[in-house]
Amino acid sequence: MRTARTSLRSRIYSVLRHAILLTGGVVMLFPFIVMVSTSLKPPSEIFSPTFTLLPQEWYAIENFREAFTRVPLARFILNGLLVGATIFLFQALFALPCAYALAKLRFAGRQMTFVLVILALLIPPQVPAIPLYIGMWQLGILDTYAAIILPSTISVFGIFLMRQFFLQIPDDLIHAARIDGLSEFAIVWRIMLPTAIPALTAFAILSFVWNWNDFFWPLIVIQSEHLATPPLGIVFFDNAEAGTNYGPLMAGAVAITAPLVIAFLVAQRRFLEGFAMTGLR
């Protein structure tokens, strides 16, 4: 009797759970639905007073062609890839040795170094913007790829994350390498790097997503259209169209959103693990 009642109750709960999560899910997906749906429609349907999910007249090719020819959209996407990849390579290049030293080496000033890393972790990225802008102006490198990349060549979060990971690696591994005659430098790249691949992959995802989506800094340092990263590029497009030509604009938005969304859907678990790591701090 009691079990029958609980099983009925748990079935009701289960239905309710799915109903709530599905309704919320539709709300979460709704901007994406609007974006894709609009990118498929001709202007007459976009400005029709009733919303339909699918167009009566398919206009996708026209919208996407317009988006890719009116502004160098493909170039924006390439810029995003180039900037994101370069930034991650630099971040790994500087973070791994420092994280190894912090986790595994005893040196005078290690505590202080770690305190500085934590301090830098507390500083939001908007705080150094004005001095960095002035510095780049003096160096004459405003409006270049270097201007976008340089401030992100160091990731204190990356150092912190890799340090936490290296702390768990047994010291025996390092002793064995030392006995084999490896230098500390070689230990970083030939012993620690291969063991760190899972953590490094998670950090690579975080770093790439952050830099692909960053708008504030590229907006400040980039004026030339051909150097724009995806978010800045779509704003150039928006301004050029005076915000009325929604079909091609949404096609452009779909084009710059798609790479990360597809990557996320393919490597969902890695993404979720990576972002859960931001909670390690």
Add this chain to the structure above:
Amino acid sequence: MAEIALKPAEYSAGVPRPAKGRPAGAILENVAGWSLATPALVLIWLMFLGPALVVIGLSFTDWQFGMPTVAWIGLDNYVELFADRVFWISLTNTLIYVGVLVPLSVGLGLGVALLIEDGLSGSRFYSAIYFLPVTATMLATALAWEFAFHPSVGFINQIFSFLGLPTTDWLKNPDTALFALVAIGVWQSMGLNMVLFLAGLRAIPKDLYEAAAIDGADSFFERFRRVTWPMLGPALVFVVTVTAIRSFQVFDTVAVLTDGGPNKATSVLIYQMYQEGFSFLRSAYAAAITVVFLAFTLVLTLAQATLLDRRTHYS
């Protein structure tokens, strides 16, 4: 982040290793440590700590971008700032934005995480959907939201009028514009909170629930009150602080959807800083706004540290 500073003992413990006993080994380790850490340290000073100090220094000068001379003017920028109507509007707007966004984003993130974790089916499917906005480019989705908020053909007004609710030009109406941006912010940020809560929930030992069940706590709310909520405490403090710090930085949606308008109704701290520093080129004045912004961020971090510290003492 500040949790770290609270447990110095754990971090100051040296790495155990076989005693070398020779000072030469210690010297070599010092050299190795410094040479591996120095490149990163130099960059940390160049890109974060140095510029942060320069911003503070700059805020006490009269420098404008491109000017050949600079003079020390003490607190004049701050005096001007605190008499600036736009600054108070921006600060108030930022606080309202954060104050409304944080409970919604954290509450919904926790609710969704509990529902997802409490069932057997569809967990991966649902967490993917709710997380999707976190990876999507804010700028692109903001434009989709702009279209959805469109006064005549926007989806939102169509639904509202279908349901017999009042409609308006959400982003152009000074009474609603800020809250429209909050809605976008909640939509964008709750997925990350959900993921952080899921990680926190999965770290709670299952035998705690069994023990609670033996004690007679078998309803959902009893289990939540006795086990989940106390165990989730530190994660909750972290999620609240991180969400608050992130939403304090709100800029993208303001810059692309409202330009701080209508009539400053959506002007926020970072947007005002951007305008003063990079449109009007009043670098020193913008530096003063940055310092205020930094101060708020540090206060939030300090609050987090204090809360977590007290919690660890109690537990």
